[in-house]
Amino acid sequence: MLEKAYDPKAVEDQIYEMWEESGAFKPESCPKDGEPFTISMPPPNATGQLHLGHAVMLALEDIFIRFARMNGKRALWVPGTDHAAIATENVVIKKLKEQGMKDPRKELGREKLIAKIAEFVEESKSTIRSQIRKMGSSCDWSRERYTFEPSLNRCVNEVFCRMKNDGLIYRGHRIVNWDPKLQTTVSDDEVVYKEEKSAFFTFKYGPFEISTARPETKFGDKYVVMHPKDTRYKKYKHGDTFEAEWINGSVRATVIKDESVDPEFGTGVMTITPWHDHIDFEIAERHGLEKEQIIGFDGRLLEIAGEFAGMTIEKARPLIVEKLKTKGLLVKVDENYVHNKAVSQRGGGAIEPQIKLQWFIDVNKEIVPWKSKGSKKAANMSLKQIMHSVVHHGDIDIIPDRFGKTYFHWIDNLRDWCISRQIWWGHRIPVWYKGDETYTGANAPDGKDWRQDEDTLDTWFSSAMWTWSTLVDQKKAQDMSLSLKEILEKSPDFQTFHPTAVMETGYDILFFWVARMILMTTYATGQIPFKTVYLHGLIRTRDGRKMSKSDPETMIDPLDMISKYGADALRLSMIVGQSAGADSRLYEEKIAGYRNFINKLWNASRFVLLQCEQAGIDPKTIDKLPENASLSLADRAVLHASECLIEDITKNLSTYSLSEAGDRLYSFVWDYFCDWYLEFSKGTANHAVLVHVLRRILKLLHPYCPFVTEQLWSQVKKTGDSALISETWPKIHAKRKDAKAFADLQILIDVVSAIRKLRTDQNVEPGKEIMVTIVSRGHTGEVLESQEAHMRRMCKVGSLTFTTDAVKIENAASTFLPEIEIHLSLAGLFDADKLKESLLKEQAELTKYVAGLESKLSNKSFVDRAPKALVDEQKSKLAEAEEKLKKIEERMQQL
RNA sequence: GGGCAAUUAGCUCAGCUGGUUAGAGCGCCACAUUGACAUUGUGGAGGUCACAAGUUCGAAUCUUGUAUUGCCCACCA
Numbered sequence: 001m002l003e004k005a006y007d008p009k010a011v012e013d014q015i016y017e018m019w020e021e022s023g024a025f026k027p028e029s030c031p032k033d034g035e036p037f038t039i040s041m042p043p044p045n046a047t048g049q050l051h052l053g054h055a056v057m058l059a060l061e062d063i064f065i066r067f068a069r070m071n072g073k074r075a076l077w078v079p080g081t082d083h084a085a086i087a088t089e090n091v092v093i094k095k096l097k098e099q100g101m102k103d104p105r106k107e108l109g110r111e112k113l114i115a116k117i118a119e120f121v122e123e124s125k126s127t128i129r130s131q132i133r134k135m136g137s138s139c140d141w142s143r144e145r146y147t148f149e150p151s152l153n154r155c156v157n158e159v160f161c162r163m164k165n166d167g168l169i170y171r172g173h174r175i176v177n178w179d180p181k182l183q184t185t186v187s188d189d190e191v192v193y194k195e196e197k198s199a200f201f202t203f204k205y206g207p208f209e210i211s212t213a214r215p216e217t218k219f220g221d222k223y224v225v226m227h228p229k230d231t232r233y234k235k236y237k238h239g240d241t242f243e244a245e246w247i248n249g250s251v252r253a254t255v256i257k258d259e260s261v262d263p264e265f266g267t268g269v270m271t272i273t274p275w276h277d278h279i280d281f282e283i284a285e286r287h288g289l290e291k292e293q294i295i296g297f298d299g300r301l302l303e304i305a306g307e308f309a310g311m312t313i314e315k316a317r318p319l320i321v322e323k324l325k326t327k328g329l330l331v332k333v334d335e336n337y338v339h340n341k342a343v344s345q346r347g348g349g350a351i352e353p354q355i356k357l358q359w360f361i362d363v364n365k366e367i368v369p370w371k372s373k374g375s376k377k378a379a380n381m382s383l384k385q386i387m388h389s390v391v392h393h394g395d396i397d398i399i400p401d402r403f404g405k406t407y408f409h410w411i412d413n414l415r416d417w418c419i420s421r422q423i424w425w426g427h428r429i430p431v432w433y434k435g436d437e438t439y440t441g442a443n444a445p446d447g448k449d450w451r452q453d454e455d456t457l458d459t460w461f462s463s464a465m466w467t468w469s470t471l472v473d474q475k476k477a478q479d480m481s482l483s484l485k486e487i488l489e490k491s492p493d494f495q496t497f498h499p500t501a502v503m504e505t506g507y508d509i510l511f512f513w514v515a516r517m518i519l520m521t522t523y524a525t526g527q528i529p530f531k532t533v534y535l536h537g538l539i540r541t542r543d544g545r546k547m548s549k550s551d552p553e554t555m556i557d558p559l560d561m562i563s564k565y566g567a568d569a570l571r572l573s574m575i576v577g578q579s580a581g582a583d584s585r586l587y588e589e590k591i592a593g594y595r596n597f598i599n600k601l602w603n604a605s606r607f608v609l610l611q612c613e614q615a616g617i618d619p620k621t622i623d624k625l626p627e628n629a630s631l632s633l634a635d636r637a638v639l640h641a642s643e644c645l646i647e648d649i650t651k652n653l654s655t656y657s658l659s660e661a662g663d664r665l666y667s668f669v670w671d672y673f674c675d676w677y678l679e680f681s682k683g684t685a686n687h688a689v690l691v692h693v694l695r696r697i698l699k700l701l702h703p704y705c706p707f708v709t710e711q712l713w714s715q716v717k718k719t720g721d722s723a724l725i726s727e728t729w730p731k732i733h734a735k736r737k738d739a740k741a742f743a744d745l746q747i748l749i750d751v752v753s754a755i756r757k758l759r760t761d762q763n764v765e766p767g768k769e770i771m772v773t774i775v776s777r778g779h780t781g782e783v784l785e786s787q788e789a790h791m792r793r794m795c796k797v798g799s800l801t802f803t804t805d806a807v808k809i810e811n812a813a814s815t816f817l818p819e820i821e822i823h824l825s826l827a828g829l830f831d832a833d834k835l836k837e838s839l840l841k842e843q844a845e846l847t848k849y850v851a852g853l854e855s856k857l858s859n860k861s862f863v864d865r866a867p868k869a870l871v872d873e874q875k876s877k878l879a880e881a882e883e884k885l886k887k888i889e890e891r892m893q894q895l
Numbered sequence: 896g897g898g899c900a901a902u903u904a905g906c907u908c909a910g911c912u913g914g915u916u917a918g919a920g921c922g923c924c925a926c927a928u929u930g931a932c933a934u935u936g937u938g939g940a941g942g943u944c945a946c947a948a949g950u951u952c953g954a955a956u957c958u959u960g961u962a963u964u965g966c967c968c969a970c971c972a
Contacts, residue, residue, distance in 0.1 A: 005934065193970075212972065225972090262971060270972040279972075340970060402899065406967065409898065413968070507967095542907075544965080577908055577920080582900085583966085585907060589921060596934045607931035663909075667919080678931075753937095760938045766927055849916055861952035862914095870914060877915065 006602035008566025038500040045084035050131035055558040079139040083148035085426035085459035151477035158484035180299035181349030193340035200337030206244030220292035221271035228257040359420040426456030464520035568705035569595035576662035634680035636741035769798030775821040
């Protein structure tokens with residue numbers, strides 16, 4: 001027999017092991033003719049700890065995959081980890097510094113540092129793996145991949161080379177986001193802006209006044225730019241030159257007219273620093289102006305700064321201002337100027353735009369042949385256009401769809417993607433140099449002195465291939481005689497399981513990752529990476545704040561919660577009540593609430609088993625259900641309800657409405673199955689129905705709470721049935737539907753509730769037996785009479801009298817339902833005042849209700865225009881209410 | 896500056912294309928408890944659905960505006 005309370009700790013690990021050993025996670029265990037259904041797990045960073053973001057992702061994907069598996073699909077969930085280039089290198093360098101190394105990059109050199117990082121990653125990976133298991137994730141570990149393993153590296157190199165040959169990857173001097181702290185470039189998406197108050201200076205510059213928050217960049221400024229239509233500066237012509245006294249002496253400056261200048265801002269005139277500002281760079285490009293580097297890659301001023309050369313910006317800024325002031329060039333200072341400072345998302349340091357020789361992906365070159373399903377014909381498109389097309393034409397659905405708009409907006413503003421990074425941990429750029437010669441390929445060409453490009457690729461370059469690079473055959477991927485196309489053709493997994501079914505991830509990486517997977521996969525394979533994108537929101541604290549590592553009070557550690565409440569409870573707490581794309585709040589009481597639910601399910605099952613045991617029946621022998629005709633009212637009603645339940649849950653899960661389905665299951669189990677059906681079953685249990693319905697519940701609930709359902713399944717499954725994970729999804733039996741029985745039982749439930757309320761109103765002592773007289777006619781009367789035993793037990797009623805005639809009532813509390821009068825006799829206990837009070841209250845409510853209905857029904861427009869069924873319904877409701885009101889009035893008179 | 900969303904009970908949230916007297920969980924109050932379950936049961940209190948106008952026979956639901964909050968994008972030198 002089961003323990004009194006469910007103890008997740010005692011069973012979860014064992015069950016997981018059992019699943020894994022049984023091979024149930026592999027698609028090979030699914031029916032051979034099943035439709036493939038694939039999910040690529042967004043690979044957690046190999047360095048990290050499992051956090052709530054991962055937990056919610058794992059829970060959602062596991063539900064999708066288990067549902068698909070139980071529905072006979074060949075379900076494959078590919079797990080893996082990401083080498084997370086910058087993030088990982090940072091973590092390891094930080095650790096090495098803590099261990100006393102001053103500059104690990106210099107001290108170790110490239111080879112050794114990479115080895116150190118690799119070593120560290122291997123350790124962390126096993127932590128992540130075990131944490132993923134703790135969540136109950138049914139992913140195929142035999143297919144686990146890593147973004148930095150040889151087969152993926154091959155894919156990266158192949159795609160890079162092809163893109164370069166197609167002219168989609170180019171190398172050029174462009175302005176990029178330089179992170180002086182991490183000593184690397186970062187992409188536009190890796191720059192975040194922080195509001196900052198800083199001094200805003202206005203200086204004299206020749207005949208003009210110019211303003212800046214960054215005087216330290218101004219050494220080389222020799223262009224003043226203004227709007228061509230600005231009348232204040234009409235007398236200056238484009239190309240005019242003038243002498244201006246400046247920081248280190250006089251400079252010769254040129255007037256430039258450009259429409260990008262806002263005449264309303266400041267003086268309407270600005271000087272430009274093309275080397276260190278995106279906008280200035282564009283202006284300079286437009287007019288063919290000279291560009292000069294002012295700040296070095298180490299963040300210090302260069303020779304051009306004269307006496308300030310070698311200083312950091314922080315140090316130089318006040319000195320430069322001071323110097324300009326003594327020269328009489330400082331006009332004013334606004335100390336309260338608020339501007340957005342560009343900061344590195346990874347390193348947290350300031351971003352310094354720089355011009356640098358870097359590798360880029362051209363997103364505007366229209367040379368890739370593509371045809372969306374929804375579009376008429378194939379055309380040569382740019383990567384940008386393909387990204388737009390597949391979502392626009394519905395090849396890919398985004399849930400929730402409002403993110404489609406955000407996605408399009410992002411694409412419209414997309415610039416060429418800088419893919420090179422000056423770090424060591426990552427896929428090295430497969431380009432080789434020797435003198436003026438360049439060679440593109442994974443390996444150096446024959447001959448001496450070929451040097452490989454020092455840079456590595458943006459980590460998202462390789463993760464962008466995740467859905468398919470994880471499916472290539474690893475051996476074939478090492479065969480250098482094959483092209484990428486041939487490798488794909490000879491990879492059975494790729495042929496079977498790609499495109500994947502659904503990509504489930506946080507909306508915060510829609511641009512970073514989802515968009516880039518679409519870009520890379522359509523280009524490299526000619527296929528979309530996934531059919532559906534399901535985006536989940538951020539998990540926040542109870543008061544809506546972001547959980548952050550720096551504030552441990554607010555952090556909820558999923559592993560703590562699992563050991564405290566079980567993985568099932570955690571999963572439910574993150575899924576039920578949350579909708580796609582919306583942030584949600586999580587706190588411990590919520591998880592505890594779902595733990596209670598799991599325990600409720602446990603005990604309900606325990607009750608069922610106990611009933612079987614007492615009757616000497618082995619639940620495992622229970623197979624077929626008896627015919628409907630031989631079942632009790634409650635049995636038929638619960639079977640009907642369970643048919644409806646299957647319908648709803650199946651529909652909701654098929655449309656990714658997980659919260660609705662979870663909520664429905666929760667209230668079915670607790671409010672219907674436990675509170676009513678099991679109560680009815682006490683004394684007159686039908687073991688076949690009990691076990692049958694419980695089995696269904698376990699199946700339907702399994703995707704949500706895999707552990708507890710699997711454990712209970714082992715107790716109630718039919719001999720010969722497999723583990724629940726591999727069971728088939730329940731089918732609907734139309735024959736078992738019996739809406740009439742369901743409605744009849746509802747009458748009974750209403751009566752029982754009404755009697756309970758009377759008891760409470762009258763303060764009837766617990767355990768005290770009471771007498772009840774029920775007046776009802778026709779079918780209702782028959783139903784009630786047939787359920788006498790149940791009613792007596794559930795209401796703790798001593799004697800129950802049924803009659804079809806009105807009765808004379810004295811010393812009784814009364815209440816009225818449609819077609820039913822209930823009188824509760826309480827010799828010596830009857831409190832007329834209390835009854836009066838509650839009748840008065842009910843009368844008042846009812847009067848209001850009746851008045852509302854009457855005015856509605858006397859409204860001609862309503863009667864004419866509203867659907868007839870609605871009008872009839874309201875009419876009968878009115879009649880019912882009026883009758884009830886009459887009865888209450890009569891009863892009041894008697895008192 | 897541009898865009899997207901949210902505003903319903905003390906708290907966290909449902910409420911689908913307009914139609915019963917607006918729901919749930921937690922919390923609160925009262926009562927119960929050897930019974931599958933105190934990780935429980937029964938009953939209850941608590942909401943003019945942010946505000947205003949409009950469309951409609953009828954609005955939490957549709958339209959417009961206002962306020963507040965949150966997020967994303969751009970970034971003004």
